[in-house]
Amino acid sequence: MGFTLKEICEAVGGYTEGDATFKVNSVSEPGLATEMDLAFAADPKFADQIKYGDAKVAILSPGMNFKDYGLNGALVIERARYAMASLTKLVDNGQRFKKGIHSTAIVSDKSNIGENASIGAYAIISDGVDLGEGSVVGPMCYIGTDSKIGANAYLREGVKIGSDVFIGDRFIAQPGAVIGGDGFSFVTAELSDVEIARKSLGKAQISKNDNNWVRIHSLAGVVLGDDVEVGANSTIDRGTVRATRLGNNVKTDNLSQIGHNVSIGNNCLICAQVGIAGSSRIGNNVVLGGQTGISDNIIIGDNVITGGATKVLSNVPSGKIMLGYPATSMDKQIQSYKALRKLPNLIKQISDLQKAILKKNKRL
Numbered sequence: 001m002g003f004t005l006k007e008i009c010e011a012v013g014g015y016t017e018g019d020a021t022f023k024v025n026s027v028s029e030p031g032l033a034t035e036m037d038l039a040f041a042a043d044p045k046f047a048d049q050i051k052y053g054d055a056k057v058a059i060l061s062p063g064m065n066f067k068d069y070g071l072n073g074a075l076v077i078e079r080a081r082y083a084m085a086s087l088t089k090l091v092d093n094g095q096r097f098k099k100g101i102h103s104t105a106i107v108s109d110k111s112n113i114g115e116n117a118s119i120g121a122y123a124i125i126s127d128g129v130d131l132g133e134g135s136v137v138g139p140m141c142y143i144g145t146d147s148k149i150g151a152n153a154y155l156r157e158g159v160k161i162g163s164d165v166f167i168g169d170r171f172i173a174q175p176g177a178v179i180g181g182d183g184f185s186f187v188t189a190e191l192s193d194v195e196i197a198r199k200s201l202g203k204a205q206i207s208k209n210d211n212n213w214v215r216i217h218s219l220a221g222v223v224l225g226d227d228v229e230v231g232a233n234s235t236i237d238r239g240t241v242r243a244t245r246l247g248n249n250v251k252t253d254n255l256s257q258i259g260h261n262v263s264i265g266n267n268c269l270i271c272a273q274v275g276i277a278g279s280s281r282i283g284n285n286v287v288l289g290g291q292t293g294i295s296d297n298i299i300i301g302d303n304v305i306t307g308g309a310t311k312v313l314s315n316v317p318s319g320k321i322m323l324g325y326p327a328t329s330m331d332k333q334i335q336s337y338k339a340l341r342k343l344p345n346l347i348k349q350i351s352d353l354q355k356a357i358l359k360k361n362k363r364l
Helices: 005-012 044-052 080-091 193-200 330-363
Strands: 015-018 026-028 037-040 057-060 073-076 165-167 178-181 222-224 235-237 244-246 321-323
Touching: 005 015, 005 073, 005 080, 026 080, 037 080, 044 057, 057 080, 165 178, 178 222, 222 235, 235 244, 321 330
Parallel strands: 026 037, 037 057, 057 073, 165 222, 178 235, 222 244
Antiparallel strands: 015 073
16 A cells, blocks of 8 residues: 655654655665665665665655655655654554454453454463453464453464463563563572582582472562563563562563563663573663673662673662673773783783893893
C-alpha cells in the first residue's frame, strides 16, 4: 500500500522538499534502495551512495539539497536517527501472525485472555494466566501458571514464561527468551572450596571436599515493568525469596543473563552477552556494554556506562564510565593500555642501558 512522503513527514516530523506525493513502501540504505524505498541518507558520508541505487526520495539532514543527488524529493529531519524509531514502526510488517486463537493452541479455561489477542500455533496458556488486550503470543510459546502480562505484549516464537511472572504493558520478547527459570543457587553442607577461595582471595589451600552441591529452590517470581524488551535467547531467573525485578523501559540484547534476585532500575540497556550475577542491584539509566560481567551482590549506581567486556568486581558509584578487567574508570584503563603498549620499548631501553653500564664498568 505504501505511504507518501507527506504522510511519513506527518508521522515522524521534519519537512519535505520536492515531490511530497511520491509513495514508498519501506526504508533502505542509499546504495541498495529501489524506487519503492525511502533511502536513509542523512549522513553526507553515505549520501553519495544514492547513485548506486534506484531511490527517488530520501531522508536528508538540513543543508543537504535533494537535487544534488538526482532525487525527486526528500524528507529533511534534524535528528534523523531518532526519527527512524517512528519511521520503522510505521512501515514494519512484523511477523504477520494471524489474529485469533490457533486451533492447535492449548488455552486453559481458567485463564483470562484480553480482547483482540492473538495466540499462535502450539502455544500453551496455563491456569490463572491473565493476558492483556491486543497481545500477541507467537507459535510454540508457553506462559506458566498465574502469570500476568499487560496490554499489547508481543511474544515472538518459542518464548517461555514460567509461573508467577508479572509483566507490564507493551512487553516484547524475541525468539527463545526465557523468563522465570530457576536461579543458579547451590550450597554445600560444609564450607565449599569456592567460599574458601573467595574469602582468602586465592591464598588458602583448597580442601579435598567432595563439594556435594544442594539446590536452593527459587520460591519467588519475576516482575517486569512497562515497555520492557528481552532479546533472543536471553534469560531472566526467578528470585529465591524475593522477586527478580526490572523497571520500566529496560531493554536487554540477545544472549544476556540476569540472575536470581537481581534488581534493575528504569531506562537501562543490557547489551549482548551481558551476565549479571545473583542479588546485584543496578540503578537507573545504566548501559552495560556487550559481554560486561557483573559479579554477585554488586551495587551499580545511576547513569553508569560500561565498555564492552568490562568485568565489574566491586561497587560502582553513580555517573562512572567503566572499562576493563577488573573494571576501572575508562580514562585510567585507556591510560594503562597506552602504558602497556610502551612496555616492550621500555624493557629494551633498560636492557640497553644495563649493557652500556656494564661495558663502561669493564673499561674502568
